[in-house]
Amino acid sequence: MSCCAPSAELALDLTSTTSVLPSSQEIRLASRSLGDNLWQTDLSVPTVHCAACIQAIETALGRLDRVEGARVNLSTKRVAIRWRGDSVPPFVAALGRLGFQAHLFEADADKKDKTLAELIRAVAVAGFAAGNIMLLSVSVWSGAEGATRDLFHWVSALIAIPALAFAGGIFFRSAWNALRHGRMNMDVPIAVGVSLAYAMSLYETINHGDHAYFDASVSLLFFLLIGRTLDHVMRERARTAVKGLSRLAARGAMVLRGDGARDYLPVGEIEPGMHLLVVAGERIPVDGRIIRGASDLDRSLVSGESTPKTVASGEQVQAGTLNLTGPLTIEATAAAKDSFLAEMVRLMEAAEGGRAHYRRIADRVSALYAPVVHLTAFVTFLGWMAATGDWHRAVTIAIAVLIITCPCALGLAVPIVQVVAARRLFEAGVMVKDGSAIERLAAIDIAVFDKTGTLTLGQPRLVNASSIDPAMLAIAADIAAHSRHPFSKAIAQFAGFAGQPKLDDVSEHPGLGIEATAAGNIWRLGRRGWAGWKARTGGEGRYGGFGGTVLSKNGRIVASFTFEDATRSDARAAVGQLKDAGVSVEMLSGDIASACGVVARTLDIEKFVPALLPSGKVERIEALARAGHKVLMVGDGLNDTPALGAAHISIAPATAADIGRNAADFVFLRESLSAVPLALDVSRKAGRLIRQNIAIAIIYNAVAVPIAIFGNVTPLIAAVAMSASSLLVIGNGLRLQGFRLAELTRASSATHSGIHPPARSS
Amino acid sequence: MTILVYLMPVALFLGALGLTGFLWALKSGQYEDLDGAAERILRDDKPER
Numbered sequence: 001m002s003c004c005a006p007s008a009e010l011a012l013d014l015t016s017t018t019s020v021l022p023s024s025q026e027i028r029l030a031s032r033s034l035g036d037n038l039w040q041t042d043l044s045v046p047t048v049h050c051a052a053c054i055q056a057i058e059t060a061l062g063r064l065d066r067v068e069g070a071r072v073n074l075s076t077k078r079v080a081i082r083w084r085g086d087s088v089p090p091f092v093a094a095l096g097r098l099g100f101q102a103h104l105f106e107a108d109a110d111k112k113d114k115t116l117a118e119l120i121r122a123v124a125v126a127g128f129a130a131g132n133i134m135l136l137s138v139s140v141w142s143g144a145e146g147a148t149r150d151l152f153h154w155v156s157a158l159i160a161i162p163a164l165a166f167a168g169g170i171f172f173r174s175a176w177n178a179l180r181h182g183r184m185n186m187d188v189p190i191a192v193g194v195s196l197a198y199a200m201s202l203y204e205t206i207n208h209g210d211h212a213y214f215d216a217s218v219s220l221l222f223f224l225l226i227g228r229t230l231d232h233v234m235r236e237r238a239r240t241a242v243k244g245l246s247r248l249a250a251r252g253a254m255v256l257r258g259d260g261a262r263d264y265l266p267v268g269e270i271e272p273g274m275h276l277l278v279v280a281g282e283r284i285p286v287d288g289r290i291i292r293g294a295s296d297l298d299r300s301l302v303s304g305e306s307t308p309k310t311v312a313s314g315e316q317v318q319a320g321t322l323n324l325t326g327p328l329t330i331e332a333t334a335a336a337k338d339s340f341l342a343e344m345v346r347l348m349e350a351a352e353g354g355r356a357h358y359r360r361i362a363d364r365v366s367a368l369y370a371p372v373v374h375l376t377a378f379v380t381f382l383g384w385m386a387a388t389g390d391w392h393r394a395v396t397i398a399i400a401v402l403i404i405t406c407p408c409a410l411g412l413a414v415p416i417v418q419v420v421a422a423r424r425l426f427e428a429g430v431m432v433k434d435g436s437a438i439e440r441l442a443a444i445d446i447a448v449f450d451k452t453g454t455l456t457l458g459q460p461r462l463v464n465a466s467s468i469d470p471a472m473l474a475i476a477a478d479i480a481a482h483s484r485h486p487f488s489k490a491i492a493q494f495a496g497f498a499g500q501p502k503l504d505d506v507s508e509h510p511g512l513g514i515e516a517t518a519a520g521n522i523w524r525l526g527r528r529g530w531a532g533w534k535a536r537t538g539g540e541g542r543y544g545g546f547g548g549t550v551l552s553k554n555g556r557i558v559a560s561f562t563f564e565d566a567t568r569s570d571a572r573a574a575v576g577q578l579k580d581a582g583v584s585v586e587m588l589s590g591d592i593a594s595a596c597g598v599v600a601r602t603l604d605i606e607k608f609v610p611a612l613l614p615s616g617k618v619e620r621i622e623a624l625a626r627a628g629h630k631v632l633m634v635g636d637g638l639n640d641t642p643a644l645g646a647a648h649i650s651i652a653p654a655t656a657a658d659i660g661r662n663a664a665d666f667v668f669l670r671e672s673l674s675a676v677p678l679a680l681d682v683s684r685k686a687g688r689l690i691r692q693n694i695a696i697a698i699i700y701n702a703v704a705v706p707i708a709i710f711g712n713v714t715p716l717i718a719a720v721a722m723s724a725s726s727l728l729v730i731g732n733g734l735r736l737q738g739f740r741l742a743e744l745t746r747a748s749s750a751t752h753s754g755i756h757p758p759a760r761s762s
Numbered sequence: 763m764t765i766l767v768y769l770m771p772v773a774l775f776l777g778a779l780g781l782t783g784f785l786w787a788l789k790s791g792q793y794e795d796l797d798g799a800a801e802r803i804l805r806d807d808k809p810e811r
Contacts, residue, residue: 075794
């Protein structure tokens with residue numbers, strides 16, 4: 001793989017305009033102490049992708065004062081920095097100078113992935129044992145006899161003990177857990193089969209018998225562990241990628257004490273009544289009331305409204321909204337645990353239901369399979385007892401039945417397909433957080449979309465650029481570059497030189513606009529009433545409507561700007577593809593009806609419900625679920641989170657609120673909405689392959705079981721049959737990779753266009 | 763037959779050596795950043811170290 005692997009391109013799409021660089025206080029809170037005044041900070045740097053990046057970052061950070069060392073992890077796209085002292089060295093700024101955007105992520109760096117380490121160790125031990133026992137078994141099959149055979153059996157028995165204890169422990173614990181709760185899972189027949197095979201083989205060895213199944217029991221564990229480890233690695237990779245996304249919620253806030261002191265406190269320690277300072281570019285940490293200042297708030301992530309709201313002192317603000325233009329002093333009215341965010345979490349927990357009752361295909365199959373297999377073995381035992389009256393023979397044959405039916409292929413049938421499917425989606429920038437998600441997505445018949453931030457980008461786009469005088473547009477873009485208001489950002493994209501004078505003295509007036517002086521003239525970009533303070537005469541832009549954003553020169557309006565919320569790239573195509581796949585599409589939004597109507601018409605969505613509260617979205621989804629539909633929810637806002645939890649399956653974009661990203665089963669990292677039909681398509685194909693694989697496993701049993709029942713199974717036959725069926729199932733699962741070529745060529749043009757900013761023409 | 767008495771312990775010992783080596787590598791963190799290791803090999807050594 002070259003330096004420009006898909007992951008590099010995938011990271012490019014992540015540069016979200018709403019993300020805010022972490023302040024040094026925030027970094028301080030997220031750092032952990034290594035003792036002796038030494039601290040470690042882990043930052044996520046999504047754009048790091050090659051040897052040169054590693055070198056640049058490590059050298060630049062190493063040169064900073066008080067930094068002991070920095071190490072980049074390219075697999076997880078993180079950098080760990082060790083530093084000394086009381087104040088945080090300016091490493092975010094240093095990374096910024098190199099062109100890398102760094103941010104903090106969910107702090108759980110302390111606990112390493114224990115499960116993965118255990119699984120890999122188990123695979124290694126089982127692999128070692130399986131290899132050695134298989135060699136000894138081959139010697140037995142090729143004619144070792146008498147004392148030699150006994151010796152080989154004894155050695156095999158010894159090697160198998162640590163393998164069973166260590167590698168088998170994973171299955172024994174899981175099986176015991178299931179049985180204790182009165183459930184059945186795939187691990188029950190595995191545990192029973194493996195331990196009985198070992199016990200019988202040991203008995204045979206002691207009595208100088210000629211059939212021992214040590215190889216079967218250990219290689220069975222080996223195969224199953226490989227499937228399980230791959231499954232875990234895939235999910236962990238997706239989770240790590242999602243965790244590496246920047247946090248959108250505030251980690252702490254600047255508290256103003258009565259005596260004028262300022263403290264930076266974690267969100268959890270903020271109490272009602274405290275006065276907080278929220279500067280432009282920060283998110284409001286808790287619900288509160290403004291006591292000083294005026295600003296514009298971006299509420300798109302909280303309520304789904306696409307237009308920023310102007311606020312002044314005395315007004316209530318909700319946790320999670322982004323302060324855009326001016327500093328605010330707010331009085332907290334609720335602690336974090338009673339804030340809007342916490343309320344959404346409670347609503348989500350209350351709504352959780354659809355997926356809690358979902359039972360995975362593998363579990364459903366094994367609930368039928370295990371009793372049948374165990375019954376067959378028991379009946380075989382009774383039959384041979386009745387026919388021959390020979391204890392030893394009846395038990396041997398019954399156990400042979402158990403070994404041959406031990407669900408090696410069945411245990412691999414589901415995970416192997418899901419691993420391949422998850423890998424394919426990973427390459428396309430779609431993270432799958434749970435294996436059962438792929439099964440659930442395949443079953444949906446209704447897709448429900450949120451509007452702001454999901455179908456649209458949640459960022460306005462200038463639509464009348466072509467009708468504005470280029471010189472005026474250029475000066476407007478220069479002025480707009482000084483503000484983080486979404487309208488300003490949209491205008492700033494049209495920056496270019498058209499003979500405009502240089503700006504001196506730019507100031508932002510929260511809630512109103514930006515004022516600048518250039519060559520003796522006063523320019524204002526902002527609200528019509530504020531910018532055009534003189535009577536509107538001539539020189540007015542051709543779109544001379546009322547309200548809206550205008551540019552004025554010495555009080556006379558010279559241009560006016562019209563905005564609309566830009567739809568995500570490929571949104572229309574994605575909706576069309578979903579409809580072709582037999583899924584009906586609905587839009588649920590917290591925004592006003594007219595804004596929803598425009599988007600619905602552009603994207604060809606017939607059904608939409610505007611102005612919904614978070615609980616309204618949940619009710620709608622629950623109503624659909626009661627009518628027997630399987631609902632897919634795609635949403636990004638805090639207000640969508642309960643609905644994400646209520647739906648049968650949920651997808652969130654990378655720009656979603658933190659809890660939404662954590663609640664969703666899939667997270668797509670690229671801008672293009674075609675991720676949704678792609679995920680559906682892959683899931684349905686995976687579903688088909690899983691059913692085929694289960695069919696293959698059952699056909700294999702139908703052939704092998706009669707042979708076992710009639711007592712014709714030798715260890716050689718068991719080994720060959722089990723390996724062959726496993727390979728068949730794995731090969732069938734890998735076919736999912738084969739579907740890829742055609743789709744990649746079809747989809748690549750679409751995904752690449754997603755990187756560019758909204759179209760400048762039109 | 764007697765040759766087996768030597769050969770089998772030798773075979774098992776060598777196998778166990780490989781297994782221990784793998785477990786050691788795993789424990790010492792050599793599998794933490796596979797992509798990074800692949801890129802770092804291309805990079806020149808720093809003069810100061």
